[in-house]
Amino acid sequence: MEERNEVVPVTNAEIMRKPTEERNLELLAALASNLAQPFAESQKVVATEATKRHEISAKAGSRMIFGAFLIGVLIIDLAYMSLYQGNAGLAEKIVVAVIGFLAGLGVGRTTSKL
Incomplete structure (x- = not known):
């Protein structure tokens, strides 16, 4: 079992019977516990708030990564469909646009720092 130090109210008669040093120590302990508890x-x-903020930011980051992946898959699908229909010029434009979009995001600069 854990022993807890609890502040127990005492009467004036009990305070008067205790030595001054012991009474001062009890008062100091009560003051310290009242200051430290809040x-x-x-x-x-x-x-707990820091943990919640981290969970929210992690969830938002994972949604952003999933969304970017989904958009990339749709763009590649568009390029594939244009090649399938025999329009190689449109597929080439889509690929150049994707490369330009990624360069605009700074992908080329961030990979050189790694």
Whole structure:
């Protein structure tokens, strides 16, 4: 079992019977616990909020990656369909547009830093 230090209310008669040093230590302990308790509780709240923010940003990032992947698949499908219909010029324009779009996002610069 855990032992807890709890502040127990006492009467004035009990306070008068205790030595001054012991009484001062009890008062100091009660003051310290009252000061530390809100800080500890606020740290718990901050930790849970940080976890929630991380979950939200991770979920948004995964949705963005999935959306970009889906758009890429649709563009490649369009290029394939234009090649299938015999329109090689349109397929070439789509491929050049995709490369230009990726260059506009800075993909070429970020891969050189890796």
